[in-house]
Amino acid sequence: MNNIDLAEDAVLMRKVAGGDRRAFLSLYDKYAARVYGLALRVLGDRMTAEEIAQDAFVRMWTRAETFDPKRGRLSSWLLTITRRLALDRIRFESRRPPTSNYSNPGEAPEYVPDPASETEEARWATLKFALNTLPEEQRLVIELAFYHGMSHSQIAEYQATPLGTVKTRLRLGMKKLRLEWDQGEKSN
Amino acid sequence: MDHQAEEQLAAYVLGALDPEERLQVEAHLSGCPRCQAALAAYEGVAQGLLHAADPKRPPRSIRSNLAKQLGKTRARPSWRRSLQRVPAAGLGLAVGLIILLTANLGLLVQSQRLIEQGQKALAQQQAGQTAVALASYPSSQVALIEEDGVRGTFVYDPSLPVAVMYVWGLPRLSDDQVYQAWLVDAQGERLNGGLITFGADQGFGWLMIEAPKMMEDYIALGVTLEPAGGSPAPTGPRILGVDL
Structure with missing residues (x-):
């Protein structure tokens, strides 16, 4: 996403804060696939993911005033809200992690036009590739923590693995992801 | 807590710390610029993970539900717009006074x-x-x-x-x-x-x-x-x- 797109998002969000429905729907069309994709990734079932995606956009409408473009891009703000809502639902319903994996590397991704620039998309793709190529035990603990809201000790119990092992796997995996992320930043 | 706390930051951004560990990290972070910088780097990874989920086209019903709902739920009024209603001359005078006072103080x-x-x-x-x-x-x-x-x-x-x-x-x-x-x-x-x-x-x-x-x-x-x-x-x- 280039600076013009970021500025355009900021302008649209100011309009949304002023009650502009067209601006809201324009942003919905731009980000709905990312929001729904993340909700589906966390929750694993379409019906609840739809509810959460809808709730996230209602939050965008009612809290548009709190969005500050100087702090980051709109997609990150919106996806953070989505993850938070989805994790709250998981905790409220005491759900187990979904058995179907909507981000399975073997599954052909559905083509959805994406608002991100090639550079930005490449960086996210690099991180996703790095995540998928981590040793499985490291990838799993990161996914259980980030996408399913589980703490170290909950993961240890869920996987029947010693707590120290879980901590080490998570730390090593995140260190590798941070290296990939930092390299992406330098090359941009 | 020493600088090995840096190693806990990865778990902190993923939300994987138990409440007491999280509290200890936050207490440490408040006074440690080095760990604050490391945290910012890990926050970048967390943002990347947010975007790592495959985009999926949602059903059309969500858009139409939202369009109906917008009329019932109002966007929160802007405090900035309230400020904009203050007359420009009065605002200028107030700003001028503040600058003057600030210089003298x-x-x-x-x-x-x-x-x-x-x-x-x-x-x-x-x-x-x-x-x-x-x-x-x-x-x-x-x-x-x-x-x-x-x-x-x-x-x-x-x-x-x-x-x-x-x-x-x-x-x-x-x-x-x-x-x-x-x-x-x-x-x-x-x-x-x-x-x-x-x-x-x-x-x-x-x-x-x-x-x-x-x-x-x-x-x-x-x-x-x-x-x-x-x-x-x-x-x-x-x-x-x-x-x-």
Whole structure:
């Protein structure tokens, strides 16, 4: 996403804060696939993911005033809200992690036009590739923590693995992801 | 906690720490620029993970439901737009007066700054000690704050009138604004909980609350944006809230 797109998002969000429905729907069309994709990734079932995606956009409408473009891009703000809502639902319903994996590397991704620039998309793709190529035990603990809201000790119990092992796997995996992320930043 | 705390930051950004560990990391972060910088790097990874989920086209019904719902739910009114209604000449005069006063008070401010820095360090230390002490109480409770990119912890004991909040990721403020906390009781009354104090880079804030009643008498904590010095009752937009 280039600076013009970021500025355009900021302008649209100011309009949304002023009650502009067209601006809201324009942003919905731009980000709905990312929001729904993340909700589906966390929750694993379409019906609840739809509810959460809808709730996230209602939050965008009612809290548009709190969005500050100087702090980051709109997609990150919106996806953070989505993850938070989805994790709250998981905790409220005491759900187990979904058995179907909507981000399975073997599954052909559905083509959805994406608002991100090639550079930005490449960086996210690099991180996703790095995540998928981590040793499985490291990838799993990161996914259980980030996408399913589980703490170290909950993961240890869920996987029947010693707590120290879980901590080490998570730390090593995140260190590798941070290296990939930092390299992406330098090359941009 | 020494700089091996840096290793816990990866778990912190993923939300994988248990409440007590999280509190310890936050207490450490509030006074450690090195770990704050490392945290920023890990926050980048977390943002990347948000975008790593495959985009999926949602059903059309969501869009139409939202379009119907917009008429029933109003976007929150903007406090900035309220400010824009102040006449320009009056605003200019006020700004001019502020600049004049600021220039004349420059020397006094410089000497007071050292005193304030000392007081801030002491307050931060007290907040950290209180938080860790509270966390060790058997009946202590920890409410996690995760809202719109803001993260933090509120630790309290229902049978005590004391609580500590750590918060990370609040938008940077101009000098004429503050974040003010409010304790909400069962009748909906808002009691001033104090102003959030920030470290040098304004990224990490903390607040120690000494309430007139026990914490069990309050049902929620809220934070609003207020003019410098705070307000006797909430006037600005709600920034975050925690149910107790």
